[in-house]
Amino acid sequence: MPKFSRRSFIGAGLAVSGLGLTAACGRSGASGPSGALVKPTDPIVDAVEKERPASGKERAFTLRAAETELDLGGRTVRTWSYGDALPGRELRLTAGDTIKATLENRLPDPTSVHWHGLAMRNDMDGVPSVTQAPVKPGEDFTYRFIVDTPGTHWFHPHVGTQIDRGLYAPIIVEDPDEPLAYDEEWVVMLDDWLDGVDGATPDDVLDEVRGGMDHGGHGMGHGDEGPMRMGAMLMGASSDLLGGDAGDVYYPVHLVDGRPGADPRTFSAKPGARVRIRLVNAGGDTAYRVALGGHRMTVTHTDGYPVEHREVDAVLLGMGERYDVLVTLEDGVFPLVALAEGKDMTGRAVVRTGSGEAPKEDVRPDELDGEVVHATELAADPQVRLERRSPETEHEIELTGSMAAYDWALNGRRFDREDPTRGAFKVEQGQRVRLVFKNSTKMWHPMHLHGHTFQVGKDGPRKDTLIVLPGRSVEVEFDADNPGRWLVHCHNIYHGEVGMMGLVAYTA
Ligand SMILES: [Cu+2]
Incomplete structure (x- = not known):
């Protein structure tokens, strides 16, 4: 039985490099400085796939992308999602497994699935006009590849603004040699939401922002009063952590695990439990500063890869980023708050280990203003x-x-x-x-x-x-x-x- 440690992945990478060089040499006559580019369907892509460490185990999933109605805390919106859920159902595999995921496109538009964070074979990357043809309405497409990147990842379409609808879900790849010990695990996806609220769609927003700020913001004063909404746009959203302008788009709702602050998700555990929280920013135009009231947290991973552990009060996630943190829970009820950076709004969930009233919807724990870690201040774990x-x-x-x-x-x-x-x-x-x-x-x-x-x-x-x-x-x-x-x-x-x-x- 082969072992799939982080080291064996690295070793396999080097072996693959050798193979690639040989292949390139064999064809060197055809390639000059402006030589041809590898195509997603070239044999080299297949050859590299065959070198990946594989368990031989295949895991099959179906992803049905369709229009649906979702209840966001009493507000019903029409949107697009996977399997009528928000976020879509989590996919969970072990490194070395082969994923076989059939996308059923029941949307009115073409779509695709991109596997964010996974280093997979190129023809499965899900980018129309680059790695595959778009999957047309009514059609199916099966993504099949070896998953060899442990960690917290996610998937979404790579077509137009579809990611800013409800088409997203986590894909968690377990490490067979997981060195972390913990009692509970929560995957927490963060998302800025506008689709279907007052008839808005991300496509309308794109049309509006494309016009540029001059169409609405000319002569607007801002700064002291905080961010100001102009149609779909947001003026004066500013953040020191982000070095100035924080975002362009106004979102009426910020979701934590698919739920608004008015109707939050509750995570329950025993006091003293050690919890691995896997945070994912699935937003379109919002960075989130995340803290758990009454707790410090230990950053263990970012984008699926381990880092030297670092204790902080809050983490900052740009769109697409992931952070894994460990917390040891106190006794009581605590808010997990995602501050929409520079936008003066929050999303929240509730963490409950004892009795007590849930924190208020607009709660902003002190930890948000404590020590925040930037990725550039972290160090890679020596293993990676x-x-x-x-x-x-x-x-x-x-x-x-x-x-x-x-x-x-x-x-x-x-x-x-x-x-x-x-x-x-x-x-x-x-x-x-x-x-x-x-x-x-x-x-x-x-x-x-x-x-x-x-x-x-x-x-x-x-x-x-x-x-x-x-x-x-x-x-x-x-x-x-x-x-x-x-x-x-x-x-x-x-x-x-x-x-x-x-x-x-x-x-x-
Ligand atoms: Cu940008």
Whole structure:
């Protein structure tokens, strides 16, 4: 029986790199400096998949994407979700398993499923116009691949603004050699909600923000009075933690585990229980600062990868980011609060280990203003730290654009779905790659790389989604061990949709 430790994954990665180099050499005659790019259907993708450590166990799931009606604390909304639930039902596997997930598209529009945080074979990455054809209404598509990335991950469509409806759910990959000990586990998804409230849809919002701030905000004073709503847009949402402008979009509701603060989820446990809370930000345009009243928490993982443990009062999650924290519960009733960063609104759940009244809906525990950890202040657990090596390839990815023009882009170039490889950041199988995210805008951006987990700085955490503050540059490195065409993009859905996306593409 093979053992699937973190180390064996790393070992397998190196073995795969060797294989890739051989394959590349065999074909070197065909590839020059501007050589052809690996396609998602190329044999190399299959060859790398065969090298992944596998248990041989297949786990089958069905994901039915459909229109539905949901009750958000007395307010009924029409929206789109998986299996009529919000969030969709959690998928749980063990590293080494093969997932077989059949997407049944019963939506009026084409869709897809992207597996956020999983380094899977390229043709299963779920990005229409890059890795697959969109799944048409009424059609099914089966995603089948080896899952070898333990941790807290999630899935959502990669089509239009669909992620800002109810189409999201957690996928938890258990580590067969899990070193953490805990009594309970809660997966807590955070989401900014507007779909179906007063007839709004994310597509309407996109149309409105696309017009830019000049259409509504001209001459608006803001700052002292806090954020101000202008139609679907939010003016003056500002956050010190995010270095200024916090977000562009007004959301009437903030959900914790699919429920509004008026009708919160209650997590029950015994006093003294040690709980692993897996936090996921599934929002479209909102960072969340999360704290548990009356408790400090120990950060153990971000984006599925272990970090050197760090005790904090609160964590900050950009869209797409995950944090795992451990807490030892006191006796009583406590609010788990997600502050919509800079937007002056909260979502909450209730943690109950004893009797007592639930905390008020608008409660803001002191811990929110305590010690907050940024990803760049964390260190990777030595087990997952990349070995020191000089990069063979370096790409500067400048984050460009402005709120006024709403022309968000990478290196001044908007992503072109008709010609997605134009301007691609080329890498070769086996290389150490350095990306430099240089934020030249006046706003923060949560930058997400598909198919890989980079290391932040020299010893920072392994992550796939990273907050890049305005005016800052951050270097990240990864080993090119998963051939294909992989999106690198801002996980603010509205920024991404208007063009703040690009491709990391392997040369053949
Ligand atoms: Cu952005």
